[in-house]
Amino acid sequence: MALTDRQSTSLLAIDPKLPMAPQIYGNIRQSILNLRLAPKQALSEKELALMLGVSRTPVREALIKLAEDGLVDIFPQRGTFVAPIRVSEVLEAQFIREALEVSVVARVAEMSDPTVTARLHESLARQKRAVDNGDLDGFLAEDENFHFILSASVNLTRAWKVIQNVKGQLDRVRILSLPEPGHLAELYEQHLAIVTAIESGNSSAAKKHMAKHLQQVFRTIDLLLAQRPEIFD
Amino acid sequence: MALTDRQSTSLLAIDPKLPMAPQIYGNIRQSILNLRLAPKQALSEKELALMLGVSRTPVREALIKLAEDGLVDIFPQRGTFVAPIRVSEVLEAQFIREALEVSVVARVAEMSDPTVTARLHESLARQKRAVDNGDLDGFLAEDENFHFILSASVNLTRAWKVIQNVKGQLDRVRILSLPEPGHLAELYEQHLAIVTAIESGNSSAAKKHMAKHLQQVFRTIDLLLAQRPEIFD
DNA sequence: TCAAATACACTACCATGGTAATATGTCAAT
């Protein structure tokens, strides 16, 4: 299917005043993560530029960055394609994320700063509301924010960037399993356990809860391998 | 000082047959890491392109990637500069590297694969030779290879890429402290301790030795802050 | 009918020109 046949509305939110390459990057990235751009679909500098109303240069820069994220495959002189979901890469992304976030949460627990735990509780409250309302997107956004608060509270913004980058591989998988009944409430409970451990300054408990929380994705992979084999390579 | 006044020979090793952007990236990166390009020095797409005999486009792509590594600062419509050494970023790079490599080495120890330990011992032998010969560059290369073997042996190539990226911040600091007498031998002993722990399948010992090994950089930072304050921001 | 050769279309990649924003140097006014 050609790219232009698809709905292009969401790809048009470009502010010509701001630098375009990062906007395009975020735009395409989102489309890949929520699977509106399907794995293995061909992309093309020219076509994307046409759709977005910009030139090929910033599109190219965005695609290069996406290739570094492992979300697209660039074959020189042949074409650029949305990367298929590779189980090995998802598992490695999980490994990297776990290593980093477990270390981060340990440091947060060691500080056990009341202003931080207060902010975490605020986030938990918003998560609870989203769970009760069945607000999937709202929960996703707040989940992201929750994990960001952890890294930012101990001034590890670069670690957060790394986590964000590899998390792309995980999000593409997670998005498919989130609507499961009771899943959101489960994630909320895990967040709560993490915060409780932080409050008590119990860093080893915080590490354990975080690891368990992040290892949820293993279950999801098994599910998807059975249900949607076509999106894997 | 203008860029063209400096020795440009090392920057000219470009193979026109291969993709140029990655070559330029590696070229400039090396020059930054060994401090031939000094912190805070102004770079410029146009000038670099002229020196390298290429157009500005691949130079620009290389600079963008270096900016993601935190090795250059790009100020739109103002200029691009070699990033000063920021202590906070060096410390964060150390945090990220430690989190990842400790997790990696734990996994390696859990496997305790004889073929892997054999490869590690070969690397150790080469390191020993470099130490005895006072071959700094040789040791550096083999040190890099040693850490690569660890990640690659448990199929964590993306983790290796992340480590490589953040390691830039550390290398720029380390290069200044390596010539210290006895330092290389010390690093060799630490590598040996790690391998020994791996061989015995003692993952917690491997983790400890790796953490201690990587925390060497703390000492270096203190030294440099006293000796070369001008390279910091 | 089938296989090899050829022409074609398409790609990512690089070169180069134009543009708005920012910094700097010059000069006038006080």
Added chain:
DNA sequence: ATTGACATATTACCATGGTAGTGTATTTGA
């Protein structure tokens, strides 16, 4: 002498054209 406005130079950023390499369809040979 100092400050302000203005002119000039330089920058990163984007647009666009050209090129070599790669798949695919078509044609040509038997």
